Amino acid sequence: MIYSSIGYYSLIFGLIVSFPIFFYSIRNFRNEEVLDYKIITLSFTQLFLVVLSFLGLVLSFIYSDFSNETVFNNSHTTKPLFYKISGTWGNHEGSLLLWLLVLTFFIFLFLIKSKNLLKKYRILTVLFQQIIIIGFFVFLIKSSNPFNYIFPIPNEGLGLNPILQDPALAIHPPILYLGYVGSSIIFSSALAATTLNYISKTWAIHIKSWVLYSWIFLTLGILLGSIWAYYELGWGGFWFWDPVENVSLMPWLALTTLLHCILVLEKRSNLGSWAIILSIATFTLSMCGTFLVRSGILNSVHTFANDPERGLFILTFLFVLIFISLLIFFIFNKSDNQNSGSFFLLSKETSILINNWFMMYFLSVVLIGTLYPIFLDVVTSHKISIGPPFYHKLIIPFLIPFLIFMAIGSQLKWIKSGLEGKLYNVVFFLISLLISFYIIKNLDNNFLINTILIGSAFYLFLITIRDFFFKKFKSIAQNIAHFGFSLLILSILFNNFFSSELITNLKVGESFKNDRFEIIFNDLKKVQEKNYVSFEGNFSIKEKKNQDQFKPELRVYNQPNIITSEADIKTTFYTDKFITMNTVQNEEYFNIRYQIKPFMVWIWISVLLITSGGLISLFKKKYAK
């Protein structure tokens, strides 16, 4: 109980600290001195108070203090300690407190890291960031207080949804938030830089590290969520075009576009306005994601409460932020004309710009697919859903030019590039098409487009491999990331083309046989665990001459009362074998799904490669200093 009170009052004092920060910032902004040290001290105080508040909540969870409503709703005494702690951010209130924590942490980090930059720019960034911070403080205290007191104090909590009790998912929110909230610094600083007409090479170099930080964490956060969905939800896929996935993909697309655009700004002092728009878009989309996921408009495991007041608050806040930022953009932004005449058709910046457009197109497709059903529901009250075919149809064909431009772009120089000595590109492309033709000649649907698609991915693959040898360390970061991307597309495509599955209903002791597999349901074992009962099935699967043993599990949790299935996955470098077992109520039959998913592990590896590209770029920058 004491921890809850500490948490609550720290939160209130944290909000109060915002006012002196505002006061000193404005006073300091007018004077021509250096940055007032008080601003840094106060920012640190605010960070400290929010950390204290967060620790208060964590401790309430650890000690299962059920006088705290959040703890009561989301925890249980029998839950393992690790999940008690991760339960802190596994709910609406706690996750918002985490948002706030990261917000205050980042602005403090920004202040320390930007010592040699323009004073006015630093102060304005702090001011814009404080507006966001105050918004979150008010939101937390007013409508989502994590420290609500309940009386009489219950003896036992309601428990955390068991499918959230998982190591990957326990660290998924903090990682994802580091990415989401990192974009708030980009947003604030872009606005500050616009106001001061400071969009320049210096700014680009400085903000690039923030873009990279956010991008790395966002990528990892999405990866964790995806891996979790793969093994925990038991559908055997890694991406479902579910709205909650889409809302994390949208800021990622915007951030990736921004990353490339910042490069042009850094090297060529060009595309400044575009960079500002993207900075605003990235943060807005992150906020929008939080709004859609937390307000209960989208239905998923992320949706904690259906409280219209909360949704309305975030929506209003979002509109205010968009309004302010657009206002600043239109009033202060001076179009960067000095360089816009010098865009040559054949140059690195042109290819980056073209792929920027493609990414904006992908972003729009995802945005429409996510928002259209909500829009239609509000306007006509028709309930619809938009499935994967929509996205596949609109995105896949455009991946072809996208991949080709990615490959060509890296071969071109900045400013102006010639065609001399580029013949190998044509050769590589033809080789890729041949390889692709050879691989999928046995598939008969959409043969032409698939050949070209896999061909383009192979083309990028070969070109990046060539660059590893020819360019050595010159652009290693970009090379690894692009290589990872080609690998990602290839693994996704092969995974898609060569997956096979078998679904059947079996009783214990029965077997099922088709022309490829034979599944035998040997027995079922019951084991009592700490907070659930486990039913472990034992299956033999024969394919040709191989025989595998699988032990998928069903877990019946008592608090709350939920059944989850734990897939049994056998992973090798070539393929994943994946089996899940589900119950059918009051029946002796079990629903068995067996899947063979080739190159599954390469999807994760390639995303890690893409991320490591970002990491290398970050460290290279440090090293260059």
Next chain:
Amino acid sequence: MYGRKVKLRFFFITLILFTLILSVFLVLKSLEENVVYFKSPSDIQLISEVKNKKIRVGGMVKTDSIKITSNEVKFIITDFKNEINVSYSGLIPNLFSEGKGVVAEGYLKDKSFLEASKILAKHDENYMPPEVKAALEAK
């Protein structure tokens, strides 16, 4: 008559406009083809003709209606006013049970029979898809 720069700019603007129109057209067309409408069993009774288009049907699984064999599951979705027979072979979510809300996606064979290709998984025992809730409240 006009300078090279103006011509170039004009060319770019046309290009952008053209791609914009093209992509808007593509998106709209794809939307029209791939939207899946949600219906309650009562809504289905009102349909004038059965189209070969994917739909989602939501409601409650009728008590004592689940029949399971080694390769398919049959059950009845009801909104307590009208009902529809569903046959399904595929992955069954853990929380699929009698007396609970369900959403089945598939093709209508006629007004009283749906061949489902997907049953939607839910995340906890108290959760009911909002479509189902709305459909049940609407009656």
